[in-house]
Amino acid sequence: MADIIDPLPEAHIHHHPTGHRWLDKILALSAVTISCISVILTFQHGAAMEEMVKQNQKLVQANTWPYLVVFFSTADEAGNSLFKLGVENNGVGPARIGSVQVEYKGKAAVDARELAKRVAQEAGHGDSWAIHQIHQSVLGGVVPARQMVNILMAQDPYSPAWLVDALQKANDRKDMDVRVCYCSILEECWSAHLQGTQPEPVKSCS
Secondary structure (H helix, E strand, O other): OOOOOOOOOOOOOOOOOHHHHHHHHHHHHHHHHHHHHHHHHHHHHHHHHHHHHHHHHHHHHHOOOOOEEEEEEOOOOOOEEEEEEEEEEEEOOOOOEEEEEEEEEHHHHHHOHHHHHHHHHOOOOOHHHHOOOEEEOOOEEEEEOOEEEEEEEEEEOOOHHHHHHHHHHHHOOEEEEEEEEEOOOOOEEEEEEOOOOOEEEEEOOO
């Protein structure tokens, strides 16, 4: 049977004083000072890294920021009468469309054509004109930076002059509104609308 060998005793390292009291004090003070400097440098490095991360986040946000504007126009480049509703992305990043709401006199409409139908009815005309004589684009997906999408357009001679005039007057009275909720690729969201001055930040687009 093998003999049981006792484990070696644990070694302890002792720092022996130099024998000079003033030198011992200087060494102890130096050790404390070095420790304090290390803590300060570590804290400053952490703060610098945190600030760098914040700056990088701001840079990414700035480079992906969309700015959607809901606009209207009453004449084309040649000066011909028309009525056009649309959105334009004046930002530097793509705008992902979350929802679109169309309203006439404070009441929701299914889409731009229903809006035109209500305007036509109040102008004393049947809805068939409004349904078939306007151009409507379905707003969805992504609007790239510096691009625009038309939501509704009525232009003579493709649309009757009375419809163009009725839409222009309804817009002048601020009877119509279009609200578009959109988000950036970083999931920051805003709501822009025809009667607003600038997009308003929102938590999300329902």
